[in-house]
Amino acid sequence: MQKINPQRIRDLRIKQGLSQQELAHQLGISDRAISKWELGYSQPSASHLIALSRLFCVGIEDFLSAAQAEKGEESQGMQSLVELFKIGRGPSSSHTMGPERACKTFMEQHPDVNEVEVVLYGSLAKTGKGHGTDRVIQKTIAPFPCQVVFNVMETDLPHPNTMDIIGKRDGTEIARARVVSVGGGSVCFEDENVAQTLDIYKEHKFSDIAAYCKAHSLRLWEYATEREGAGFLAYMEKVWGVMKSAIARGLADEGVLPGGLSVKKKAKALLQNQHIDESVQTRENRMVCAFAFAVSEQNASGEQIATAPTCGSAGVLPAVLYYQQQQNKYSDKQIIQALITAGIVGNLIKTNASISGAECGCQAEIGSACAMAASALGELFLLDIDKIEYAAEIAIEHHLGLTCDPICGLVQIPCIERNAVAAMRAINAVSLASFLWDSRKISLDKVIKTMKETGRDISVSYKETSEAGLAKIVF
Numbered sequence: 001m002q003k004i005n006p007q008r009i010r011d012l013r014i015k016q017g018l019s020q021q022e023l024a025h026q027l028g029i030s031d032r033a034i035s036k037w038e039l040g041y042s043q044p045s046a047s048h049l050i051a052l053s054r055l056f057c058v059g060i061e062d063f064l065s066a067a068q069a070e071k072g073e074e075s076q077g078m079q080s081l082v083e084l085f086k087i088g089r090g091p092s093s094s095h096t097m098g099p100e101r102a103c104k105t106f107m108e109q110h111p112d113v114n115e116v117e118v119v120l121y122g123s124l125a126k127t128g129k130g131h132g133t134d135r136v137i138q139k140t141i142a143p144f145p146c147q148v149v150f151n152v153m154e155t156d157l158p159h160p161n162t163m164d165i166i167g168k169r170d171g172t173e174i175a176r177a178r179v180v181s182v183g184g185g186s187v188c189f190e191d192e193n194v195a196q197t198l199d200i201y202k203e204h205k206f207s208d209i210a211a212y213c214k215a216h217s218l219r220l221w222e223y224a225t226e227r228e229g230a231g232f233l234a235y236m237e238k239v240w241g242v243m244k245s246a247i248a249r250g251l252a253d254e255g256v257l258p259g260g261l262s263v264k265k266k267a268k269a270l271l272q273n274q275h276i277d278e279s280v281q282t283r284e285n286r287m288v289c290a291f292a293f294a295v296s297e298q299n300a301s302g303e304q305i306a307t308a309p310t311c312g313s314a315g316v317l318p319a320v321l322y323y324q325q326q327q328n329k330y331s332d333k334q335i336i337q338a339l340i341t342a343g344i345v346g347n348l349i350k351t352n353a354s355i356s357g358a359e360c361g362c363q364a365e366i367g368s369a370c371a372m373a374a375s376a377l378g379e380l381f382l383l384d385i386d387k388i389e390y391a392a393e394i395a396i397e398h399h400l401g402l403t404c405d406p407i408c409g410l411v412q413i414p415c416i417e418r419n420a421v422a423a424m425r426a427i428n429a430v431s432l433a434s435f436l437w438d439s440r441k442i443s444l445d446k447v448i449k450t451m452k453e454t455g456r457d458i459s460v461s462y463k464e465t466s467e468a469g470l471a472k473i474v475f
């Protein structure tokens with residue numbers, strides 16, 4: 001088991017000019033707990049580790065790698081791509097998939113519970129109604145009764161998507177868990193050791209991965225397949241199947257999306273409404289957008305999709321790949337290789353910045369999806385690794401600062417249209433990268449770091465709270 005370096009916590013606290021009491025106050029825990037962490041008698045929980053990383057402006061791996069360096073071990077790596085591409089129901093990976101996963105795990109861990117109360121905080125409380133978080137939680141806990149409380153007043157939280165699950169037996173509390181929904185459908189229980197799940201990939205920087213691939217003459221998907229092991233390709237086939245099926249259902253679907261905004265489903269109209277003298281380029285735009293709308297509308301309808309990297313941004317990657325398959329007859333095998341390439345880019349963003357709109361704004365969701373789609377298209381076109389990196393970098397760079405302001409907390413406006421626009425941007429990014437790659441100035445690692453810092457500076461009202469932007473002006 002990998003350990004947190006106690007000295008690192010102490011050093012960062014002192015650098016920040018905080019006493020143990022002040023840090024304890026900020027985290028809502030006792031100063032004895034801080035003292036124990038710094039003496040190495042106990043370790044911060046997953047949610048406290050996330051809170052520390054946000055407070056000290058460092059990555060979680062910073063605490064872990066310091067510990068490993070002390071022992072002369074390799075630096076912290078990345079999780080499996082299976083944790084990135086999740087199959088589930090929309091509309092939100094952090095607000096529906098994550099809480100669903102948390103409640104399922106809680107009920108499995110506590111089979112004696114016959115009544116549950118769930119308290120939602122932060123972004124989960126502010127936009128949970130629109131996302132349908134309460135409905136998903138109650139469905140997961142059923143047949144047992146479940147009360148969902150939206151606590152919008154509490155601000156002292158380890159993460160913007162925090163929830164407490166309280167399990168009762170005949171009216172008496174018998175179990176309790178604090179869980180954070182960290183984005184992309186992943187959750188961390190407070191008493192969980194996050195370090196245990198983070199070591200499928202040894203490398204966690206694109207520069208290291210690229211160096212490895214070049215040294216071993218591997219493409220990115222080959223590198224990932226080598227690391228992931230048995231069953232991985234079969235899982236990715238399943239993911240591609242879910243993506244194709246969401247497109248097919250979305251293109252056939254009509255009517256109005258749930259939630260009360262009266263947003264019409266438009267994928268079918270985009271597919272059918274051909275321009276009278278349509279150019280090849282206009283047709284490409286229309287078709288790619290139709291596919292992106294199809295997946296995003298299925299997501300907004302609570303249907304099955306695959307996160308790429310989240311539910312809200314799930315339409316970008318499949319739209320770009322499906323168009324290529326239809327138009328240029330790429331095989332499923334080639335598409336899956338492209339998907340895996342996209343997964344590496346998404347995983348780097350998830351590990352070194354964020355894929356959560358509540359944490360870093362929409363740049364982390366749509367910006368990441370666009371970078372994933374650009375790298376996937378680069379792989380389909382068999383571009384070399386430097387061009388793939390540049391395409392992904394361009395895609396992120398021009399989404400930096402993008403805010404998250406969904407109207408009424410529904411993953412509809414601006415989310416659905418934004419998927420289509422990002423799909424087109426991904427195609428443009430690949431085109432630019434193919435021509436200009438030798439004059440580039442910014443690496444993928446640097447733009448990911450920039451995304452993280454930009455996300456930290458974006459006002460909280462623009463991070464999936466529906467308190468500003470379109471959500472405030474329009475309704």
Ligand code: SF4
Pocket residue numbers: 312313356357361362363365366403404405406411412414415418464
């Ligand atoms: S605005 Fe972007 S980040 Fe926010 S819910 Fe919509 S897709 Fe997700």
